[in-house]
Amino acid sequence: MRRFVTERVKNLLRTTNSLSSSLNMSSSSAVTVDSINPKVLKCEYAVRGEIVTQAQRLQQELQQKPGSHPFDEILYCNIGNPQSLGQKPITYFREVLALCDHPPLLDLSETEALFSADAIQRAWNILDQIPGRATGAYSHSQGVQGLRDSIAAGIAARDGFPADPNDIFLTDGASPAVHMMMQLLIRSDKDGILCPIPQYPLYSASIALHGGTLVPYYLDEATGWGLEISDVKKQLEDARSKGITVRALVVINPGNPTGQVLAEDNQRAVAEFCKNENLVLLADEVYQENVYVEDKKFHSFKKIARSMGYGEKDISLVSFQSVSKGYYGECGKRGGYMEITGFGADVREQIYKVASVNLCSNISGQVLASLVMNPPKVGDESYESFLAEKDGILSSMARRAKMLExxxxxxxxxxxxxxxxxxxxxxRLHLPKKAIEVAEAAKTAxxxxxxxxxLEATGIVVVPGSGFGQVPGTWHIRCTILPPEEKIPAVISRLTAFHQAFMAEFHD
Amino acid sequence: MRRFVTERVKNLLRTTNSLSSSLNMSSSSAVTVDSINPKVLKCEYAVRGEIVTQAQRLQQELQQKPGSHPFDEILYCNIGNPQSLGQKPITYFREVLALCDHPPLLDLSETEALFSADAIQRAWNILDQIPGRATGAYSHSQGVQGLRDSIAAGIAARDGFPADPNDIFLTDGASPAVHMMMQLLIRSDKDGILCPIPQYPLYSASIALHGGTLVPYYLDEATGWGLEISDVKKQLEDARSKGITVRALVVINPGNPTGQVLAEDNQRAVAEFCKNENLVLLADEVYQENVYVEDKKFHSFKKIARSMGYGEKDISLVSFQSVSKGYYGECGKRGGYMEITGFGADVREQIYKVASVNLCSNISGQVLASLVMNPPKVGDESYESFLAEKDGILSSMARRAKMLExxxxxxxxxxxxxxxxxxxxxxRLHLPKKAIEVAEAAKTAxxxxxxxxxLEATGIVVVPGSGFGQVPGTWHIRCTILPPEEKIPAVISRLTAFHQAFMAEFHD
Known part of the structure; x- marks a missing residue:
């Protein structure tokens, strides 16, 4: 024992020495920033960029020294992360998840007092769909067959058109699905992907990481971020004239960061365009449950395409969905799927292979994806409380959006x-000339x-528009609508006071 | 309503038409196998390759027509997926996960009857570490700070050397961490990664997907899959003479598919080699809890390096760990981490950025990673039952390994x-000449x-050695030790009967 202790102390001393020496000396030179993959260097991701790093620093300072800043908390409006700002998860979903995590609960009579009867029933049904009821086993590379069956049924009910479980690939959130498609489509920087500007920077980051070229098309701010097919066509032709093979068109609907919901005829024009130009339509539909206006509805691009009579042979279409958004907001669960249609068997085999290299997505996320696509129905014990939670969240989001707008x-x-x-x-910020000059002198957008x-004045974290792309010479910020409703008035007054002071400081 | 129904029927008819037409016609030509990323085409992943597809087909046939094959179940020995073959999860881990999934349980007195007291306490502690107790929120891109603190403490206790929570990146299983490092290190096919042969095909697949070159070094079957530094050095020099910049050395310890555990002096030689040759040491240590022999122990490469006095400045080291292996075998939870040491701040920033593009790994997986690195301790209420479960699994694995060997x-x-x-x-299979000729005539390894x-004779699924790499002219299969212990005698007799018949059929 004594010898062991001595050995340990010696080791700790050695480490302390090498640690302190590492403070003075650089780390091993096997990898330097000059010798890493330049595609990694090129990639940018503003949603968790510099401004967030600064916010985290301020938060630490606040914790260590309360009162050190003119605000007492950091309000993260940089990212669509509802539960981080106090949104509660949907009870029914979490009941089912807990029961699937610890199935022995299902055999105990006490469980009935703690969980709703339909959550217990759903957990049984889900476990029956998982071979051996093994929620801790790798599933099929595309996800558990039975869960894909449920998701396909949910899609069919949503769209009024059939969906095939074999077209579903379950993924850890939507991001890995987007990466998978970019990896498949991009061969070199001569391959282009049409992306809306402004866009969610996952797309620019993923295209950069896979070495492709982002071909921008601009959403028209003056018409509520309208998507003009004529502009898309112009950009496509322009890219082709430069020798770029454009492979796909990304549409984010409802829009991120813009919040617009595409009109149905606009969607039809997009589908027709992709069909005629032989482009894969990559439809980011993760906000499908987040629509706040009476006169707009969410329609999936698959529904649009099928209602135009386009089948497998006409259009290659990928729809991305996630458990992170909607009224559920289960970002930390990393559940999602892509539904791929209009791809040949040999190409699908390649997608399956790439999915297999990562084995499968996490089973809790898979379960949750099946739940959000098949929530409680009229007559189920949980239905009323589920609906109250869901409507409570969505109507509050609508009110918050309006108040902030x-x-x-x-x-x-x-x-x-x-x-x-x-x-x-x-x-959009129409900034005073002086503010622009000061920023540019400091080499900052x-x-x-x-x-x-x-951030420094109020603790409110937003993302600069330059992180999403914008028409040159225009400036924006993206701000989530997610602070708790009771805090919105305070957010608005802090924002207003800051803005007035800022404008006064830089007045022309 | 009537109109709606009519519309729906029309839509369904339309779809049926387009679906049936797709049976006769090819799918949209926006993507063909000739126009996808050739790196995707090149990548191979035998663990879920052809043989598994065939097994799934046979399984369906058995379900549809029992008795249609000379066996009544498919036994998946192709993949390290313990719970798919009946291994039960560790109760304590699942209790904590369920409570974290549905925290309102913690406020109910009935919960005490259903969960162990220390699981309840641990769930509270974990929730306290998660900002806002929001298990449904995205975490820090590297994972929840408090969980990284626990993991670092677990590593320090394991190694006797300190670990820094800021060096930990939590990931959805170990695979995404491996991809992240390959993405960082590989710039082109002129960048090489030294990999053992045989290797786990995640490495070859990931190197192919990122466009690098796999530089093989051979493990010596004759000395129990020994790792000869002189051979590694020869391969390194050979690669360099061909203009390859070798960036990293992969070591899998304990070995996959080989099952060997490296001797300590061998590990020291590897660490010294990487230091001298300026290579990143990528240490796959996911089987760290799976050691079955008295005379060998697992030592992490970080412990080895630190005990040699190597600090941050001397060696760049990445250790991969996963919740999928060990005695826990929680493959479906997709939890894991990498610990990176010896990288400069600017390179770490790039790794952080890439992690941020995917936001974070799933929180249940993060929680589980913190649990496997800090299981119950002597004196905890669950300790005895935990230990019984753990020892039961590991000792059974050891017995199964020996019986199959x-x-x-x-x-x-x-x-x-x-x-x-x-x-x-x-x-290793020393196959009759005739069998080799028949196989090669059919263009099969x-x-x-x-x-x-x-598979066709017994329903047992194994992976051909050619999927892992092997010395040319030698043939192997990889077989997991995971069938339930009570089935092992039957597995062995099926295997033996098949082998005898095979050898008789192809006798010289």
Whole structure:
């Protein structure tokens, strides 16, 4: 024992020495920033970029020294992460997850007092779909067959068109599915992907990581972030004239960061365009449950395409869905899927192979994906309480969106389109010339400059528009609608006071 | 309503038409197998390759027509997926997971009757570490800070050397961590990664997907799959002479598919080699809890390096760990981490950025990773039952490994090294000349031919050695030690009967 202790102390001393020496000396030179993959260097991801790092630093300072800043908490409006801002998970979903995690509960009579009867029944049904009821086993590379059956049934009920469980690939959130498609489609920087500008930076990051070329098309802010097919066509032709093979078109509907919901005829035009131009349509539909206006509805692109009579042979279509958004907001569970249609058997085999290299997505996320596509129905014990939770969340989101939209529009030099859907507002900042000059002198984008000043003054974290792309010479910020409703008035007054002071400071 | 129904029927008819037409016509030509990323085409993953597809087909046939094959179940020995073969999860881990999934349980007195007291306490502690107790929120891109603190403490207790929570990146199983490192290190096919042969095909697949070059070094079957530094050095020099920049060395310890556990002095030689040759040491340590022999122990490469006095400045080291292996075998939870040391701040920032693009790994997997690195301790209420479950699993694995090893060695023309660790045996098949000729005439690797015949005759699924790499002209299969212990005698007699018939059929 004594010898062991001595050995341990010696080891710790050695380590302390090598640790302290590492403070003075650089780390091993096997990898330097000059010798890593340049595609990694090129990739950017503003949603968790510099401004968030600074926010985390401020948060630490607040914890260590309360009162050290003119605010007492950091409010993360940079990311669509509802539960981090206090949104409660849907009870029924979590009941089912807990029972699937620990199935012996199902054999105990006490469980009936703690869980709703339909959650218990659903857990049994789900376990019956998992071979050997083994929630701790790798599943089929595309996800548990029975869960894919449920998801396909949910899609069919949503769209009024059949869905095939073999077209579903369950993934850890939507991001890995997007990466998988980019990996499949991009051969070199001569392959292009049409992306909306502004876009969710997962797309630009993924295209950069896979070495492709982002071909931008601009959403028209003046018409509520309208998607003009004529502009898309112009950009496509322009890219082709430069020798780029454009492989796919990304549409985010409802929009991120713009919050717009596409009109049905607009969607039809997109589908027709992709068919005629032989482009894969990559439809980011993760906000399908987040629509806040009476006059707009979510329609999946598959429904649109099928209702136009387009089948497998006409259009290659991928729909991405996630458990992170909607009213559920289960970001931490990393569940999601893609539904792929219009791909040949040999190409599908390749997608299956790539999915197999990562074995499968996490089973809790798979279960949750099957639940969000098949929530409780009328007559189920949990239905009323489920509906109350769901409606409570969505109607509050709608109110918060409206309050924040009005607040932005009441600010001098700020115009903000309606958040018809998704979880974001993307107001445009008409900044004073002096503010732009000061920012540019500091080699900072003017909206990043504004966002940093906002953070330092109020603790509110937003993402500069430059992280999403915008028409050159325009400046925006993306702000989520997710702070708790009771805090919105305070958020608005902090924002307003900051903005007035900022405008006064930089007045022309 | 009537109109709606009519519309729906019309839609369904339309779809049926387009579906049936798709049976006759090919799918959309936006993507063909000739126009996808050739790196995807090149990648192979034998563990879920052809033989598994065939097994799934046979399983369906058995379900549809019982008695249609000379066996009544498919036994998946192709993959280290313990719970799919009946292994039960560790109760304590699942109790904590269920409570974290549905925290309102913690406020109910009935919960005390259903969960152990220390699981309840641990769930509270974990929830306290998660900001806002929000298990449904995205975490920090590297994982929840408090969980990384626990994991670092677990590593320090294991190694006797300190670990830094900021060096931990939590991931959805170990695979995404391996991909992340390959993505970082590989710039082109002029960048090489030294991999053992035989290797786990995640490495070859990941290197292919990222466009690098696999530089093989051979484990020596004759010395129990020994790792000869002189051979590694020869391969390194050979690669360099061909203009390859070798960036990293992969070591899998305990070995997959080989089951060997490296001796300490061998590990020291590897660490010294990587330091001297300026290679990143990628240490796959996911089988760290799976050691079955008295005379070998698992030592992490970080412990080895630190005990040699190597600090941050001396060696770049990545250790991969997963919740899928060990005695826990929680494959479906997709939890894991990598611990990176010896990288400069600027390189770490790039790794952080890539992790951020995928937001975070699933929180249940993160929780589980913190649990496996900090299981119940002496004195905890669950300790005795936990230990009984753990020892029960590990001692049964050891017995199963030994029984299967003896069985393989008793077969004519088969030699099998000891499974000192991990979950696999990798017996060598000295096949009759006639069998090799028949296989090669059918353009099949002789071991793949053997594996297919084995499957067709017995329902036992193994992976041909050609999927892992082997010395040219030698043939192997990889077989897990995971069938339930009570089935092992039957497995062995089916295997023996098949082998005898096979050898008789192809006798010279």
């Amino acid at each position: 009005d607040a932005f529009n009441s600010l001098e030099g700020v115009t903000c389109n309606k958040a018809e859907g998704a979880m974001y507002l993307f107001p 003017p909206d990043a400059f504004y966002a940093r000043r906002l | 003896d069985a393989f060695n008793s077969l004519e023309g088969v030699t099998c090294n000891k499974a000192e660790g991990a979950m696999y045996l990798f017996p 002789p071991d793949a031919f053997y594996a297919r015949r084995l």
